[in-house]
Amino acid sequence: MRMPAGEVHAWERGTNQTVCGLQLSRQGLVRFPHVTWADAQPATGRDADAVTSVCRRCAAGTGARRDEKPWxxxxxxP
Structure with a gap:
């Protein structure tokens, strides 16, 4: 079974673009309809072994908490 790897973007069924607005066909992105967004998160997801980063705009669009800032x-x- 194929799993996501590299940079992960959120995608909603029935659309041809990511949540942040990138077109799937032009960017060369592949859909993984069997993997949920929660399972693609590197910190807690079961299908995120090869995920290196998560798109911040997609994370915000899917309801990521505001207190998860890296800074x-x-x-x-003073």
Whole structure:
């Protein structure tokens, strides 16, 4: 069974583009309808062994939590 690898984008059934607006055919992206978005997440997904990164715009479009930012504010005011 094929699994996603590399950079992962979210895709909704019935459309020919990703959630962030990239066209699947022009970008050379492949659909994996048997894999859910939660299973493609590198931190918790079971099908994400070869996933290197997740598109931030697609993650935001699918309802990723805002507190999952990779940065943290330290001493916001001098």
């Amino acid at each position: 943290r504010r330290v001493n916001p005011r």
